[in-house]
Amino acid sequence: GAVVSQHPSRVICKSGTSVKIECRSLDFQATTMFWYRQFPKQSLMLMATSNEGSKATYEQGVEKDKFLINHASLTLSTLTVTSAHPEDSSFYICSARPRGRGGRSPLHFGNGTRLTVT
Amino acid sequence: ELKVEQNPLFLSMQEGKNYTIYCNYSTTSDRLYWYRQDPGKSLESLFVLLSNGAVKQEGRLMASLDTKARLSTLHITAAVHDLSATYFCAVDDGSNYQLIWGAGTKLIIKP
Numbered sequence: 001g002a003v004v005s006q007h008p009s010r011v012i013c014k015s016g017t018s019v020k021i022e023c024r025s026l027d028f029q030a031t032t033m034f035w036y037r038q039f040p041k042q043s044l045m046l047m048a049t050s051n052e053g054s055k056a057t058y059e060q061g062v063e064k065d066k067f068l069i070n071h072a073s074l075t076l077s078t079l080t081v082t083s084a085h086p087e088d089s090s091f092y093i094c095s096a097r098p099r100g101r102g103g104r105s106p107l108h109f110g111n112g113t114r115l116t117v118t
Numbered sequence: 119e120l121k122v123e124q125n126p127l128f129l130s131m132q133e134g135k136n137y138t139i140y141c142n143y144s145t146t147s148d149r150l151y152w153y154r155q156d157p158g159k160s161l162e163s164l165f166v167l168l169s170n171g172a173v174k175q176e177g178r179l180m181a182s183l184d185t186k187a188r189l190s191t192l193h194i195t196a197a198v199h200d201l202s203a204t205y206f207c208a209v210d211d212g213s214n215y216q217l218i219w220g221a222g223t224k225l226i227i228k229p
Contacts (some may be wrong), residue, residue, distance in 0.1 A: 006160075034216070041217045043206065044161075081163060093160050106163040107208075108152050114158075 003027055006094050006110025013084055014118055019080045020111045023094030029074035030096035034107065035067075038091045045093075050077040074099065082118040091115075120211045124220030134196050139223045141190040141207035145178065149210035150190045152181050154203045161206065165192075173209045204210055213218045 003026040013019050023033055031052045036044040048069050051056040056069035066088075068080040077096075081088055091114055095107040121144040131137055141150070149168055153161040164175035165174045167183035169188060174181050178201065180193045190207055202222045 041224075043221045046216065049216065095161075106153075106166045108163065109153075109161040112160040 001100055001107045002105070004005040004094065004096055004110045006113055007105045009111055010114045010116075012116045012118060015085055016083055016084045018080055019084055019115060021081075021092055021094070021115075023077045023079070023096070023110050025075045025096045025098075025102045025108075028096075028098040030077075031074060031092055031099050033096040035069060035077070035079050036093045036095065038057060038093060038112075044093065047079075052077075061114060081115065084115070089115055089117045120209060121145065122171040122207060122209050122218050124207055124223050126223060127221055128224045128226075130226045130228065131194075131197055133198055134197065137194050139192040139194075139205055139207075139225075140222055141192070141209075143188050143190075143209045143218070146185070146188075147148045147209045147212060149187050149212075150183050151208045151210075152177075152190070152192055153206045153208065155206065155222070156203050164205075175181050194225075199229055201225065202227045 005026050007022045007023045011019055035047045035050040037047050038044050046059050047062045050069045050071040052071045052074050059063045072078040091112050093112040094110045098105050123142045125140050152164040154164050155161050165181040170185040171185045178195045183190045204222045206222045207220045211218050
């Protein structure tokens with residue numbers, strides 16, 4: 001149980017275009033999902049907390065107009081990288097916890113999206 | 119501000135040996151998680167430690183939590199090559215169920 005599906009797994013796009021990444025909780029509801037970014041050989045960097053039905057909470061230094069987050073339902077959050085630049089190339093990972101279990105359940109992670117901007 | 123420190127950051131060891139990875143954190147928390155990440159892959163949950171003195175074991179890995187010392191350990195017994203990966207500890211910050219992450223320990227186990 002507690003499967004998180006992330007799509008696409010890899011995407012290559014040209015500078016200036018936008019890319020949408022989807023994160024779905026397949027067998028549980030998640031009022032909160034988290035979007036992370038990971039650079040090579042580094043730990044995870046939390047970008048934003050996605051809240052169902054309300055605005056996302058962005059971490060300091062993360063541009064909310066560049067990384068658009070929409071959490072339209074209890075099972076789907078999307079991250080759109082707008083006007084992508086090569087420096088946006090990274091590994092993006094979403095995660096979620098089953099609703100109602102508070103902090104007693106681990107975060108479950110999607111398989112990640114490798115974004116390459118040319 | 120909650121900070122999480124892992125050490126060592128890099129560990130190269132021989133198969134069959136035992137070793138321990140340490141995870142220290144700076145403020146009170148009773149929720150600590152261990153994850154494994156293989157190269158190019160996402161994270162896999164290994165252990166959830168929710169109380170002082172908690173000990174969990176899965177195969178050759180054993181994790182423990184001492185909330186008074188603010189320390190968790192991940193012990194590897196008789197290491198095998200398949201355990202080569204990067205291991206992260208993460209601590210719940212108690213506010214919005216966010217996790218504060220350690221820097222990760224890259225473990226290489228040589229045959």
